[in-house]
Amino acid sequence: MESVVVRPPVSVSSGRASRWVLFRAVLLIVLLILCAACRREAPAPQPAPAATPPAPAAVSATELKDVVETTSNYVIGISYPPAAAKYPGLAAELRRYADDARAELVQAASERRPDAPAPYDLSLSFSMVMDSPALVAVAADGSSYTGGAHGAPLLERFVWLPQENRRLLASDLVPGKQGWNAISGYVREQLHTALSQRIDADDLDAAERAEVIKSAGQMIDEGTEADAAHFAQFEPVVGVGGKLSALRFVFAPYQVGPYSDGTQTVDVPASVLLPFLAPEYRGLFAGG
Template identity: 65%
Template sequence: MKRVIAVSLLALALAACKKEASPQPGVAPADPASTLPPPVVVADAPIELKEVVETTPNYVVGITYDTQAAKYPGLAKELKTYADQARAELIESANGRTAKENPSPYELSLTFNDILDTPDLVAVSADGSSYTGGAHAAPLIARFVWLPKQNKQLKAAELVPQKQGWDAISRYVREQLHSALSQRIDADDLAPAVRAEQIETGGRMIDDGTSADPANFAMFEPVKAADGKLSGLKFVFAPYEVGPYSDGTQTVEVPASALLPHLAPQYRAMFSGGG
């Protein structure tokens, strides 16, 4: 008898639960999602850009942050990631070699400097070298262009989204680099045959390094005009990209007038003549 009463009470309880869960006529059921708390937007944590000085028998590291980028945590994170990766690669190479391979310590030198710092656009340069044996050090060159209001890095492919834009930029940059190559070779007063060979070899490196691919133009610096806008962009090419190591880092400034027809609409107003 007690078991029957218990079963009956359980049935009544279940029926009551179903009744409470059933929506009332004319009343829409509650949306479970509406009861969830709003999403929490987590800001980038502050990044401390501290000078790094390490001297060991195996390697020497010097990293300097001569920049105000720490006030932009997202940008600071990009800079520190670049520096940390370069340091880690050097230490890995240093620890993996033997004294017979190279008795001298490996060396890394890297400096970050501000190029531009405005409410709308920030640019930082990274320049240095990493020596892990061989005839000379490998260059460490990077450029970081940051949009503070969007909290993101401005990439070349986003700035100029269409291939015809890179075709035009490629032609302009090639013309400038070929002209500079001719001037350098003419200054050496070489024999005609040697001059012709160097022109051909150098020209081929220029053409290979400036094909109409945004990856070839990933490093650029905004150039500020007198009106506070940008008068153009300076594209930066590390050694070996458009010439031999002896030619060093090369740059070509492309004026705003040549860039404007090809810029994404949302970035044109940043340039002189762009509205």
């Protein structure tokens, strides 16, 4: 008789549980391997680069370029001295003056009547008067014609302190009223003398001579009142050794005489100026 072996019944639920546990274990191992690989391949975080500072703005000297313009309404000619370009601040002042004069003429020309007899014109020339380490001077002379019998005079003097990079004004040189009283008196005497000499040369009769002396003399006195504003246009006069021997005050037409007298100048010697000059500028003058 054969023996019968009795095996315990197999539990289906416990087999599934074992397979699930094995699957989770395998899955966990795979995930761990993948994570380790990612950590090895991913580059290490780099610090953010420092912000690059902006490049400094380029500083360029004001360009001084001669101007020639010709249209049916206007003609413009402006010339600059090349030496002035060495001083950017001064060059900017010259350019600003010329640009303002040009803008005024162009504006006037835009309103010019078509039947006007001639185009408007602007003629302006800058010239070097002095160029030294201590002092630079530029003269601007010209005229602007926008109709009428003659053009309006353009006259300006630029005296520049290169070491301080600024313009030297008449009010800087002579800060007190007493100084302008002395300068005014000296200039008036010179202008009245020149007026008398011109009238004598014209050989006028007594009545006409008296009338001219009265009207022109009044213009002289009004245009040379003891105030820096009336002596704003001046240029240095260089003497022996490079020191200033005088200041030449420049007066545009109509300031101290009729248009026909043109631009007038008077040289005031250093000996007259020295007692009234600001201390910081006396060393520029002979005897200072």
